[in-house]
Amino acid sequence: MCGIVGAIADRDVVPVLIEGLKRLEYRGYDSAGIAVINDQEVRRVRRTGRVAEMEGAALAEGFQAQLGIGHTRWATHGGVTEANAHPHVSAGVALVHNGIIENHDEQREKLIAMGYVFESQTDTEVIAHLIHSHLTEGKDLLHAVQAAVHELHGAYALAVVSRKEPGRLIAARMGCPLLIGLGEGENFIASDVSAILQATRKVIFLEEGDTAEITRDSVTVFGPDNARIEREVHLSDVSLASLELGPYSHFMQKEIHEQPRAIADTIEGVIDAGTFSAELFGDDAADVLAGIEGVQILACGTSYYAGMTARYWIEAIAGLPCSVEIASEYRYRDVVANPKHLIITLSQSGETLDTMEALKYAKSLGQERTLSICNVPESAIPRASRLVCYTRAGAEIGVASTKAFTTQLVALFTLTATLAKLRGRLDEAREAEYLDALRHLPGSVQHALNLEPQITAWSEHFAPKEHALFLGRGVHYPIALEGALKLKEISYIHAEAYPAGELKHGPLALVTDAMPVVVIAPNDSLLEKVKSNMQEVRARGGELFVFTDEESQFGPSEGVHVIRAPRHVGVLSPVIHTIPVQLLAYHVALARGTDVDKPRNLAKSVTVE
The missing domain is CATH 3.40.50.10490 (Glucose-6-phosphate isomerase like protein; domain 1)
Structure with a gap:
């Protein structure tokens, strides 16, 4: 759920890291940070909130380097604090991590007994100290990472750098996406190809259990048994234009x-x-x-x-x-x-x-x-x-x-x-x-998208509400569920969806003039049944907002608002009736002033349990 980017090059990689993190903002996050190796020292900057805040701090501190890693965090272990933000550092080792380590408590106790001091509440800091413990045994960074991940239970995508080895970047993957971007005299890693499209379209997707050693001029991938393995090179067809508004x-x-x-x-x-x-x-x-x-x-x-x-x-x-x-x-x-x-x-x-x-x-x-x-x-x-x-x-x-x-x-x-x-x-x-x-x-x-002005007008009815009910029958019941999900995701209005026939088995108790009721009611074999359910709502003073189509034989009346799709499209009607509920959620969120693209507490790619 977090975002990872890393780079090693003959040029300053800080702009690459920051731009990559901005490209990953859509995934959802609550803090961001970068770590770079400069003059055999680890420099790190972290901030809660948006990437722009971290960027300002990095620029103010004059960050420049030819090797670095970056991260956007969606909190799992520990609150949203700068101390919990990535990258995490252990005596010159810096890493970023996506995933959840299930045996972190066990590893933490072991590492504390060895003398390590923890500064965060995260499971990730465990990995940093564990890798460092293997370095103290005489292993190089690659072998220390390989040894450490074999002691971890759970899911991870890792990018690791060390001040003692400023010429390479180590990556590891188990259960969470991670890819390598190939350039000329420079190479990259990312959790999502969008983060490195600014630099390359040539990518290698790491497989389960893979580790990789990345330098400016080479990439070497190792399988779960640590034996060298070849992974196919792909040319990404994602365009930068698709990532622009x-x-x-x-x-x-x-x-x-x-x-x-x-x-x-x-x-x-x-x-x-x-x-x-x-x-x-x-x-x-x-x-x-x-x-x-x-x-x-x-x-x-x-x-x-x-x-x-x-x-x-x-x-x-x-x-x-x-x-x-x-x-x-x-x-x-x-x-x-x-x-x-x-x-x-x-x-x-x-x-x-x-x-x-x-x-x-x-x-x-x-x-x-x-x-x-x-x-x-x-x-x-x-x-x-x-x-x-x-x-x-x-x-x-x-x-x-x-x-x-x-x-x-x-x-x-x-x-x-x-x-x-x-x-x-x-x-x-x-x-x-x-x-x-x-x-x-x-x-x-x-044609359904052309209904947007009418739906925008409806949004003013919903904006001051705190609860909404969605109803549908048959194949349109899941569309009611989808409509309720969209509304709660981005407007933060509590919304539930029910098969309309279930209304009298409990949900009807919720209906008042303060709870708008959205009904998916196309002209299909269940329309008359849905009309009866609508009457149940009106009899209790509920206000109805009905998405139907041109062939249905009813119109707006007191307490009943109706928007019609141009025509009933038969078996594919669920696709058409998805459009209005999407637009409704979008315009209600606008009216309430929420962050439409980055709703609170949520992430785009759910790579943790």
């Missing part, structure tokens, strides 16, 4: 409006093929998908709601039983495995720790039919999966996911139609209907 006020706003293009790019393969083909998911996908008896979807957060939506499609269209589970729960329970089930993992970043560990657990139970739906090529989860579908949403900077969610939905629908076809449940007429629906989907999303 352009004409928008916030990245969330930009990414909401990028959804027509993101969806078009995601479905390009199926539209070009003119058919739902298993080959869209990999060369051996037909063999993997043949004869499956069910589907298990594992995901967290917004991706979990995408999976919940897909469950309705998979069972209704493909005729397969489908279960959806929060990855952090799945990995810690006794699972009855079925090797003929398809395991689908959903992750925007491809590095979500709970989802990655759930995938490993499923595979350990003999479930080898695995498919990853992900937005980041070559990330850990796709590499661990047999089949992959990339959503092609482009870089998503805002912490609250928008285009990643809708592109996951269209990828899941494409998979559903493919499974139905493989099972003989999709005739030519229905296939043509679905292809046509996908083809027109980007335009329909743009």
Whole structure:
């Protein structure tokens, strides 16, 4: 969840470190710092708050160096204080760390007994002292790091420098993303490629258990057994332009409006093929998908709601039983495995720790039919999966996911139609209907975006409220959940979502004129049921805010506000009705003056438990 950047070069790397940390701000953090090696001394500056505050301090102190590391911290062990901020130092060794060390208490006690004094509450300082303890045994920095990480239990991405070895940078990875950027006479490390795009597009992704020695002119990677190993060099296709705001006020706003293009790019393969083909998911996908008896979807957060939506499609269209589970729960329970089930993992970043560990657990139970739906090529989860579908949403900077969610939905629908076809449940007429629906989907999303002025007007009703309720039925219930999540994430209004039919089983007790009730009510087979639920709200004095479409046969009235999408788009309606709830959350947050792109306490890439 933290951000890491490091550099070794013949030029001053301080501007590289600071720019890299600024590029990582979107991940969420509460403090920042850098450490450099200069004249065989470690110089360090740390500040709570924004990178800009730390940058000002570094410039005031005249920081310059050819080797350095930087970090943005999202607090886990210990409060948000300068003492807990990274980098941490132990007698000339400086390091930054992403992850959580589970046996830090045990290691801390051992190190205190050896005479080490701790200045922070973090698990990270344990690693710094542990590495130094191995240096005192006569090891060089590389071997000291390798020895130390073998004593750690948990997840980590590490960047380590030492004043006694100013010509190299050591990296290590287990469970948290870390990559190496390759330059000419200079090399870099980062937790996210966006941090080093200013300098290079050539990257090496470290694998689980890897360590690496990085100098100005060379990179040497070692596997879990410390034997030298070759890792493939990749050319990143992330553009700097995708990391800029352009004409928008916030990245969330930009990414909401990028959804027509993101969806078009995601479905390009199926539209070009003119058919739902298993080959869209990999060369051996037909063999993997043949004869499956069910589907298990594992995901967290917004991706979990995408999976919940897909469950309705998979069972209704493909005729397969489908279960959806929060990855952090799945990995810690006794699972009855079925090797003929398809395991689908959903992750925007491809590095979500709970989802990655759930995938490993499923595979350990003999479930080898695995498919990853992900937005980041070559990330850990796709590499661990047999089949992959990339959503092609482009870089998503805002912490609250928008285009990643809708592109996951269209990828899941494409998979559903493919499974139905493989099972003989999709005739030519229905296939043509679905292809046509996908083809027109980007335009329909743009029509939904055009509702923004009406939704902006609604935001003034919500801004002074502290609670909100979202309702939906059937396939639109997960969209209600997603709407509630978005509102609470960025506006800090407490919001809950329920299947509308559950209203009378408890939530109705919450309804007053002080709690706005948002209803997803498209013109589908459940519309009349939803109307009845709306009447239950009005009878208790609740105020309704209804997202519907042109074909529904009701309009605004006292206490009932209505916004209509241009038309009902059938089976893909959940995608369209996601747009208004995203826009509502965004404009309510603006009205309340919150930090839209960097909501408090949250991070973009969740690489800790």
